[in-house]
Amino acid sequence: MKTVFVHPERCIGCKQCEVACAVAHSQTKNLFLSVFETPPPKPRIHAEPGLALNTAFPNKCRHCNPAPCMTVCPTAAIQRAVDHPEIVLIEARKCIACAMCAMVCPFDVITYHPVAAALGKATVAVKCDHCIERQRQGSTPACVEVCKVNALEFGEVNELVKSARTRYSQAVSLAVAQVSSEITALPVNVDAWRRLGAAITHLNADGKKGA
Incomplete structure (x- = not known):
């Protein structure tokens, strides 16, 4: 259409x-x-x-x-x-x-x-x-x-929507990359959640190995 x-x-x-x-x-x-x-x-x-x-x-x-x-x-x-x-x-x-x-x-x-x-x-x-x-x-x-x-x-x-979606995605990724390059360290709460997630992933992996 x-x-x-x-x-x-x-x-x-x-x-x-x-x-x-x-x-x-x-x-x-x-x-x-x-x-x-x-x-x-x-x-x-x-x-x-x-x-x-x-x-x-x-x-x-x-x-x-x-x-x-x-x-x-x-x-x-x-x-x-x-x-x-x-x-x-x-x-x-x-x-x-x-x-x-x-x-x-x-x-x-x-x-x-x-x-x-x-x-x-x-x-x-x-x-x-x-x-x-x-x-x-x-x-x-x-x-x-x-x-x-x-x-x-x-x-x-559908082609026009796909083109617009790609264009917006590229614009957002460029903006995120620019902001990320200016951040030297993650906020404490974000870093803590990431460490917790990594620990849970590690425990789950060990549990599967033991089983």
Whole structure:
């Protein structure tokens, strides 16, 4: 299963992902021309600023399974893509803007805007669709493509998790090695517990030999 993996510690809040997302979902697919479209395209990813300077979190739909939004939709406007069942889509023409999906979304990523694909360009629910049209053409999601600090990665979820786990493990081991090199002796209580453990191990070994 492929997904967009977020590294919040890398995000600097430049919002290029938001711009790229809006353009990718515009009618013209052109940065300059999309500004003049009616209704104007809106991003489906939201780089919310953090509390510290130059920090942010790019928040987007996680395409949950099971998806609460899909469960509560009264018009079945929210369904999984047939060719990409890991992706949850909203069919604009079926949406009645009841906001039930937004109420149950655990990540608060469903917004409401006028959409060209809706009947009469009505205001309907809008969320990330993992750039499914781009994926069908062999491209990566627009937000991932433009991110300059690799805060967004696209790939098989298990591989991305494994890569992140390895990276964090290496960072922790380096930190521990640095701290350990500065310690000349173990605290008395730690040293005592280690000696006790060694003694117990020795006694157990002798007992097994005697048996």
